[in-house]
Amino acid sequence: MSESIAWIAVDWGTSNLRGWTLNHAGNVLASRNSPKGMGKLTRGEFPAALAELLADIPLTDKTDVVVCGMAGARQGWLEAPYLEAPTDLSGLIKGAVHPESGSDRLTVSILPGVCQKHGGENVMRGEETQLLGLASTLPGYAGLVCMPGTHSKWALLDGTTIKHFTTAMTGEMFELLKTHSVLRHSLNGDLETSARDDGFAAGAADGLDRPQDLLGQLFRVRAASLVSGREPAWCFGYLSGLLIGTEIAANRDQIGGAPVPLIGSPALCDLYAQVLQMAGATGQPVDATEVVLAGLKAARNAA
Amino acid sequence: MSESIAWIAVDWGTSNLRGWTLNHAGNVLASRNSPKGMGKLTRGEFPAALAELLADIPLTDKTDVVVCGMAGARQGWLEAPYLEAPTDLSGLIKGAVHPESGSDRLTVSILPGVCQKHGGENVMRGEETQLLGLASTLPGYAGLVCMPGTHSKWALLDGTTIKHFTTAMTGEMFELLKTHSVLRHSLNGDLETSARDDGFAAGAADGLDRPQDLLGQLFRVRAASLVSGREPAWCFGYLSGLLIGTEIAANRDQIGGAPVPLIGSPALCDLYAQVLQMAGATGQPVDATEVVLAGLKAARNAA
Known part of the structure; x- marks a missing residue:
């Protein structure tokens, strides 16, 4: 008999969609990938893309799905308004929005991104969740974090608080x-x-x-x-x-x-x-x- | 009876071709434009493009045509090897090359561009002629000249000498x-x-x-x-x-x-x-x- 699934973690980026099932101890049971990133979907196609990703996952009870990334953008599944930096990233879940999942079994929470209005307008979606993760992996770290990529982010982190960030193209x-x-x-x-x-x-x-x-x-x-x-x-x-x-x-x-x-x-x-x-x-x-x-x-x- | 043409000046850029007929006093008699820039021509098409530009110009004697710009590039009509900066731009004509004009009436000289090997590799073709022109319009000017455009040039000029230059994209x-x-x-x-x-x-x-x-x-x-x-x-x-x-x-x-x-x-x-x-x-x-x-x-x- 397979171990029971406590919840599902989802990273929904522009180009890709990744999901993991986790047990009550927080260990990954299985992972799934799909090319159905936000950029390829219209609003109405998100529930089916999620269902497809989880098609072979045996869900018995109602299960929480926590999503980060571009699914929460204006052009995504349901807009999750930005938190404004400086902000404590522990508050991400309080800013989550809950779209209709299209399934009786799934309760979806999409985490917000972070914006900055003063000291240089800026936005991020997805990186804030990685930063919260880094803060839990390196507790108490205070300093700059660099996230190289298409749009590199440089965030000034202090514990779980993002104080300021920039984006280099x-x-x-x-x-x-x-x-x-x-x-x-x-x-x-x-x-x-x-x-x-x-x-x-x-x-x-x-x-x-x-x-x-x-x-x-x-x-x-x-x-x-x-x-x-x-x-x-x-x-x-x-x-x-x-x-x-x-x-x-x-x-x-x-x-x-x-x-x-x-x-x-x-x-x-x-x-x-x-x-x-x-x-x-x-x-x-x-x-x-x-x-x-x-x-x-x-x-x-x-x- | 129309005034006699002493020579023809041509600016042959990547996108456009411009020509002027001048009298012995150096005054412009007529000007002609064509979209047949270097970027649109294969090597063999240059003589016809020039003939077409000058089609309605009455030429009696053998006439000099002095050309600056991309016609002298490697992928142009005939490569005019770069002079190397620092260099006195009065020497441009000595570096000119002479392609077959395709006409008994026209003797073509293509002026070289300028390259820089030390203090930052760089190249220009066309701007050096403008700089020589500036030096004759503002004799004795010493200082920076800015040439805004697709690739902006900044040249340090001292009279007719180009000492150093940069290109900003x-x-x-x-x-x-x-x-x-x-x-x-x-x-x-x-x-x-x-x-x-x-x-x-x-x-x-x-x-x-x-x-x-x-x-x-x-x-x-x-x-x-x-x-x-x-x-x-x-x-x-x-x-x-x-x-x-x-x-x-x-x-x-x-x-x-x-x-x-x-x-x-x-x-x-x-x-x-x-x-x-x-x-x-x-x-x-x-x-x-x-x-x-x-x-x-x-x-x-x-x-």
Whole structure:
């Protein structure tokens, strides 16, 4: 006989949907993935997408489903109004909204995101839950947390309180420049050579050194291939290093002596850790799935 | 009887082709425009494009055609190898190349561009001729020249010598972000309201204030519409101001007390002049067509 399911944790992002069933001790019993992220669904399609995700999960009793991420966006399943930073993330569950689940068996709570109105307007949805999870994994941590990605978040955390945060469009900028800009002509070829590491180091050094000159230094990707015959792999590495170096330099004066927790894909966190080291700081990669689960648990336990 | 044509000046850019016939005194007799820029032509199509541009020009004798711009690029009509900065632009004509014109009547010289190998790899094609023209219009000018555009050039000029230059991808970045990034969702609507000027001023102030944080401040375009209900015109102005402010801030410490000559479209030069003023400097818009013609003349006279 299978162990009984206490509740279900769901991370509903723009591109993907992930769910975990947990027992009363908070251990994961099973996990499910689906490509049905918020970006692919109309409002009315959310209940069916959730039902489909959980189709083979045997539910006997009425079960709580705690959801974080873009399902709570205005264009998502049901808008969960933002909490405003600074705010104690233990209060996430109090801000949750409850859409019709479309099933007698499921009671859905969608956690809110966090916005910032003063000291730089900003928004996040999903990262706040990872931050709550980090706070429960590293109790008492006070300092900057870096969440590299399409839109990197840098949050100043103090225990479970998010005090301030910023968003750097680093990952999206890399994709835009690589795909649509004049720089793409210099990135066409074999990208998997050791020149890529050299380019990355050179770009990161330039970004750390002159972050105020990103618009100017970007063009070096093109000029280096035209004037110095740099190969595509070098240019690719340079572009990536330059963007990450620039991002880290902008946050450098807020980084203290303690390692900066890095929440994101392992490959990306590795690159950020390299550049943090070049900047005389330290990065500490953290498992992103572990913290989002820890955050969903912490949110539910605060209910 | 029409006045006799001494020579023909041509500015052959990526998108457009412009030609002028001049008399012996250097006055323009007629001008012609065509959309047949380098980007639309294969190598073999250049002679016909030039013939077409000049189709209704009565040429009796063999006539010199002096060309600047992208016709001399590797992917142009015939590659004119770069001069390397620092260099005296009076030497442009000595670096010219001479493609088969396809006509007994036309002798074509394509002027070289300028590259930079030390102190930041860089390239220009076309702007060097404008700079030579500026030097002949403002003899003895020594200082920074700003050429706003898709790829803005900032050149340190000393008489006819270009000492150093940089390229900021400001215009291209604006187009990329407006067209392809997540920010486009905040730029959808009526852009012609007074909120656009307010947004421009706010963005320019932020860019001048924290140029090292461009990747972070860009996201404010999105957050301002989500959190503060900023209208599309404000966001559009903010994005434009932020990029120009950031570009100018990166060059600020090289700008002296003298007005910075601005060579570009009048609308864009106006915006740059506004932001230079916010930065405690002055911009001096210069007619771009006038300087390119002056540059082609100065190059020819140096032959």
